[in-house]
Amino acid sequence: MTPRPRAISSEDKAQKRNEILDAAETLWLEDQHEIANMHSVATAAGVAKGTLYLYFPSKEELFLSLHERQVRTFFEMIIERAHQAKPMNIHEMHTVVRRFIESTPAFLPLTTLVHGLLERQIPAETSFVFKERILNHLNQAVDALKPHFPNITAHMMMQSYAMIIGLWQLLRPTPLRELIKERLEDVACSDDYLNALESALNALWRGNLMQEPVS
Amino acid sequence: MTPRPRAISSEDKAQKRNEILDAAETLWLEDQHEIANMHSVATAAGVAKGTLYLYFPSKEELFLSLHERQVRTFFEMIIERAHQAKPMNIHEMHTVVRRFIESTPAFLPLTTLVHGLLERQIPAETSFVFKERILNHLNQAVDALKPHFPNITAHMMMQSYAMIIGLWQLLRPTPLRELIKERLEDVACSDDYLNALESALNALWRGNLMQEPVS
Amino acid sequence: MTPRPRAISSEDKAQKRNEILDAAETLWLEDQHEIANMHSVATAAGVAKGTLYLYFPSKEELFLSLHERQVRTFFEMIIERAHQAKPMNIHEMHTVVRRFIESTPAFLPLTTLVHGLLERQIPAETSFVFKERILNHLNQAVDALKPHFPNITAHMMMQSYAMIIGLWQLLRPTPLRELIKERLEDVACSDDYLNALESALNALWRGNLMQEPVS
Amino acid sequence: MTPRPRAISSEDKAQKRNEILDAAETLWLEDQHEIANMHSVATAAGVAKGTLYLYFPSKEELFLSLHERQVRTFFEMIIERAHQAKPMNIHEMHTVVRRFIESTPAFLPLTTLVHGLLERQIPAETSFVFKERILNHLNQAVDALKPHFPNITAHMMMQSYAMIIGLWQLLRPTPLRELIKERLEDVACSDDYLNALESALNALWRGNLMQEPVS
DNA sequence: AATGAATGAGGTTTCATTCAT
DNA sequence: CATGAATGAAACCTCATTCAT
Numbered sequence: 001m002t003p004r005p006r007a008i009s010s011e012d013k014a015q016k017r018n019e020i021l022d023a024a025e026t027l028w029l030e031d032q033h034e035i036a037n038m039h040s041v042a043t044a045a046g047v048a049k050g051t052l053y054l055y056f057p058s059k060e061e062l063f064l065s066l067h068e069r070q071v072r073t074f075f076e077m078i079i080e081r082a083h084q085a086k087p088m089n090i091h092e093m094h095t096v097v098r099r100f101i102e103s104t105p106a107f108l109p110l111t112t113l114v115h116g117l118l119e120r121q122i123p124a125e126t127s128f129v130f131k132e133r134i135l136n137h138l139n140q141a142v143d144a145l146k147p148h149f150p151n152i153t154a155h156m157m158m159q160s161y162a163m164i165i166g167l168w169q170l171l172r173p174t175p176l177r178e179l180i181k182e183r184l185e186d187v188a189c190s191d192d193y194l195n196a197l198e199s200a201l202n203a204l205w206r207g208n209l210m211q212e213p214v215s
Numbered sequence: 216m217t218p219r220p221r222a223i224s225s226e227d228k229a230q231k232r233n234e235i236l237d238a239a240e241t242l243w244l245e246d247q248h249e250i251a252n253m254h255s256v257a258t259a260a261g262v263a264k265g266t267l268y269l270y271f272p273s274k275e276e277l278f279l280s281l282h283e284r285q286v287r288t289f290f291e292m293i294i295e296r297a298h299q300a301k302p303m304n305i306h307e308m309h310t311v312v313r314r315f316i317e318s319t320p321a322f323l324p325l326t327t328l329v330h331g332l333l334e335r336q337i338p339a340e341t342s343f344v345f346k347e348r349i350l351n352h353l354n355q356a357v358d359a360l361k362p363h364f365p366n367i368t369a370h371m372m373m374q375s376y377a378m379i380i381g382l383w384q385l386l387r388p389t390p391l392r393e394l395i396k397e398r399l400e401d402v403a404c405s406d407d408y409l410n411a412l413e414s415a416l417n418a419l420w421r422g423n424l425m426q427e428p429v430s
Numbered sequence: 431m432t433p434r435p436r437a438i439s440s441e442d443k444a445q446k447r448n449e450i451l452d453a454a455e456t457l458w459l460e461d462q463h464e465i466a467n468m469h470s471v472a473t474a475a476g477v478a479k480g481t482l483y484l485y486f487p488s489k490e491e492l493f494l495s496l497h498e499r500q501v502r503t504f505f506e507m508i509i510e511r512a513h514q515a516k517p518m519n520i521h522e523m524h525t526v527v528r529r530f531i532e533s534t535p536a537f538l539p540l541t542t543l544v545h546g547l548l549e550r551q552i553p554a555e556t557s558f559v560f561k562e563r564i565l566n567h568l569n570q571a572v573d574a575l576k577p578h579f580p581n582i583t584a585h586m587m588m589q590s591y592a593m594i595i596g597l598w599q600l601l602r603p604t605p606l607r608e609l610i611k612e613r614l615e616d617v618a619c620s621d622d623y624l625n626a627l628e629s630a631l632n633a634l635w636r637g638n639l640m641q642e643p644v645s
Numbered sequence: 646m647t648p649r650p651r652a653i654s655s656e657d658k659a660q661k662r663n664e665i666l667d668a669a670e671t672l673w674l675e676d677q678h679e680i681a682n683m684h685s686v687a688t689a690a691g692v693a694k695g696t697l698y699l700y701f702p703s704k705e706e707l708f709l710s711l712h713e714r715q716v717r718t719f720f721e722m723i724i725e726r727a728h729q730a731k732p733m734n735i736h737e738m739h740t741v742v743r744r745f746i747e748s749t750p751a752f753l754p755l756t757t758l759v760h761g762l763l764e765r766q767i768p769a770e771t772s773f774v775f776k777e778r779i780l781n782h783l784n785q786a787v788d789a790l791k792p793h794f795p796n797i798t799a800h801m802m803m804q805s806y807a808m809i810i811g812l813w814q815l816l817r818p819t820p821l822r823e824l825i826k827e828r829l830e831d832v833a834c835s836d837d838y839l840n841a842l843e844s845a846l847n848a849l850w851r852g853n854l855m856q857e858p859v860s
Numbered sequence: 861a862a863t864g865a866a867t868g869a870g871g872t873t874t875c876a877t878t879c880a881t
Numbered sequence: 882c883a884t885g886a887a888t889g890a891a892a893c894c895t896c897a898t899t900c901a902t
Contacts, residue, residue, distance in 0.1 A: 033335050037875060048884040050878080059876065115384040116331015120248050158385060159378065159415040166381025169330040170373060200374040204415075207422025221865050221901065228865095252892060263867045268894070463765050467896060478863040480899080489897065545814040546761015550678050588815060589845040593804065596811025599760040600803060630804040634845075637852025651880065651886050658886095682871055693888045695874080704872070 017055045020045045021066045025106050032109045060118045067114045070107045074100050075137035082144035090205045094198050108168045156208045163200050232270045235260045236281045240321050247324045275333045282329045285322045289315050290352035297359035305420045309413045323383045371423045378415050447485045450475045451496045455536050462539045490548045497544045500537045504530050505567035512574035520635045524628045538598045586638045593630050662700045665690045666711045670751050677754045705763045712759045715752045719745050720782035727789035735850045739843045753813045801853045808845050816841055
């Protein structure tokens with residue numbers, strides 16, 4: 001009816017793009033059973049369906065962009081903390097991770113979906129560029145963390161990231177959780193994903209930062 | 216056209232079920248861009264479409280069953296090795312993992328898909344039962360490994376499993392791989408997923424089996 | 431598993447046939463949203479699917495047979511009452527109708543379905559034979575009612591039957607019923623189907639049995 | 646292929662909707678063995694399958710809409726005639742009915758189907774609204790007929806409507822028709838549905854408009 | 861006679877994307 | 882730039898029926 005407010009300047013465009021991503025994120029949180037359809041995203045963003053395609057070449061790339069925005073935020077949070085004068089240890093590191101995960105509940109489910117589904121349906125080139133950017137962020141984080149963890153490597157960061165997403169896929173909140181608590185004897189230290197993750201990252205970093213391999 | 220060989224006994228039925236899973240596995244390997252449609256599976260298995268639904272309630276549960284068969288095999292390989300007299304160390308452990316992954320190329324992609332997509336479309340009850348069985352296998356593997364790794368825990372195993380799938384999602388063979396090699400300086404020890412995994416599991420187990428936490 | 435008790439004698443067969451119809455009638459009453467599938471009928475009747483086809487050539491003819499059994503009962507009830515010495519008037523007639531409808535709640539819905547669906551999918555010959563039998567019953571009823579209503583005709587009976595099923599299709603119990611009550615001013619005499627039917631049959635018979643046409 | 650003429654204004658949309666209903670009506674007349682599938686309707690209407698779903702939420706509701714359009718026309722024909730100065734009697738009334746039925750051969754078969762099948766598969770709310778509208782038309786017709794038939798009631802109209810559809814289900818042209826002629830002795834006045842209907846409506850109206858009940 | 865495993869045609873609906881306006 | 886009407890491919894699953902046992 002009233003198509004009006006057009007995004008002319010590139011700031012306007014960037015903002016509209018972000019509004020669309022906001023709408024997609026909201027919808028994703030509302031129902032993670034499946035990715036929202038473009039009609040819903042358009043409606044939630046207050047634009048017409050066709051407009052979405054002015055900002056994103058396809059549905060998959062729209063959600064990939066949303067994911068990328070989240071990942072970027074994740075590494076920015078780490079870098080920001082690392083730049084503070086206060087020294088970090090593994091626990092501090094994990095606190096940042098925990099804070100991000102809790103402040104961005106759409107992150108882990110969407111990560112799983114992106115890796116499981118979207119990536120297959122995205123042009124190799126796009127996928128490549130996406131991963132390149134992620135890797136850049138990761139490397140920047142490594143650099144920022146060097147003062148706190150002199151032995152840190154990009155591999156360590158990638159392993160940690162892998163643990164974050166892999167463990168979530170096994171322990172995501174479901175009816176399963178109750179079962180897991182019963183089956184694992186030493187439940188004391190891991191009654192849910194975040195605790196299990198802390199424990200896992202502790203071990204991982206300890207193992208990586210130790211000099212001596214186990215015999 | 217020729218409906219013939221009927222599976223009357225329950226052994227016959229189990230075999231037919233497995234034949235269907237074999238067909239699904241083959242198709243999955245041929246094209247991992249998306250799950251094969253039921254028509255293709257039926258044709259590949261040499262049965263009619265309707266027959267598939269005599270053995271599996273839905274497409275999703277068919278592929279979940281395929282995944283479960285693979286996971287079961289994985290833990291059976293571990294248990295089998297553990298039962299041999301010859302002592303194991305971390306490297307031996309990883310050899311088993313590597314052998315399984317290489318002998319079952321459909322495993323990691325399907326795992327990613329199961330966690331990313333299928334699970335959302337499966338009744339909670341089914342999903343629960345599936346996870347329960349996996350957990351059983353995992354616990355049996357822990358028990359079998361106890362003689363070799365006295366300090367092993369179910370959490371360690373779950374962390375390792377999480378690393379296996381999480382790392383694969385980051386490093387799966389794609390155009391990305393070439394990029395990674397360039398970006399990560401110390402490529403020596405990780406020119407692909409399996410090497411990166413060995414390194415990660417080493418660190419993880421080392422960290423878990425060490426007595427002293429890093430300060 | 432235990433196929434055994436075979437119906438050899440034709441009484442056995444007739445009884446088994448009736449048991450199947452009983453099962454079908456029960457299922458139909460349980461859910462009138464759609465005709466039960468053959469699997470359900472077989473299960474409810476305690477036989478195998480294939481057995482149904484020993485007694486009925488198709489699903490449609492099974493339900494047509496069920497319908498015919500009900501219609502036969504309907505006319506038998508009328509004839510039985512007509513044979514009693516006690517004289518009948520229109521009201522008595524309607525009492526029989528009401529008693530049948532109330533004792534056979536599956537009748538009217540199934541009649542609607544039979545006319546709306548089944549007939550189209552049934553061989554003309556079968557359909558013909560079915561209607562011929564119904565007509566026989568109807569004519570017998572007319573003969574039986576002659577002593578009570580000397581001017582009665584087969585047409586009157588058919589009109590009455592048409593009113594019974596036509597009115598039900600308009601007034602069948604649904605959320606609509608409440609609405610109808612509000613819309614029709616003179617609700618006094620018809621707060622539901624059975625009352626509306628009595629009123630309609632009264633008018634119909636009165637109009638038929640009157641000598642003089644309205645000018 | 647050639648999506649062209651877009652219905653933007655609501656008049657355009659209403660027209661397109663009607664064109665779709667026209668196509669459905671034509672197909673229904675061509676073969677009443679079963680409701681045409683959506684592919685056929687789309688092709689006949691010259692639109693794509695998906696377009697049908699822009700105008701009707703489901704196949705059932707499409708055909709229900711078609712039925713409603715017919716019913717509306719029916720009552721409009723009655724009202725139109727009633728508004729003419731020329732006085733009406735029962736015979737005139739029946740002439741309108743006959744003219745409608747003959748000009749809309751799709752009406753009676755579709756009515757039977759709607760009541761027998763479609764209605765079960767339609768949301769109660771939709772079904773309710775449909776019946777409400779029909780009732781409105783019926784009441785308007787009653788009002789329009791008051792000058793001609795001072796004693797007319799909504800119940801009479803409903804009974805007449807019930808007779809129209811009920812009788813058709815019993816006498817619809819089939820192999821049965823020949824049989825009926827042989828069985829009913831006084832064939833003079835009812836050699837087919839329309840004659841039988843006239844006779845029935847005569848009796849019904851006579852009975853309703855008479856002051857004295859039969860003893 | 862009875863079983864139930866196997867068949868396979870059949871059709872609705874969704875929804876990402878396009879492009880005329 | 883923005884809209885939203887139109888497209889049409891795609892695929893799951895049901896279930897009546899058959900027939901080997």
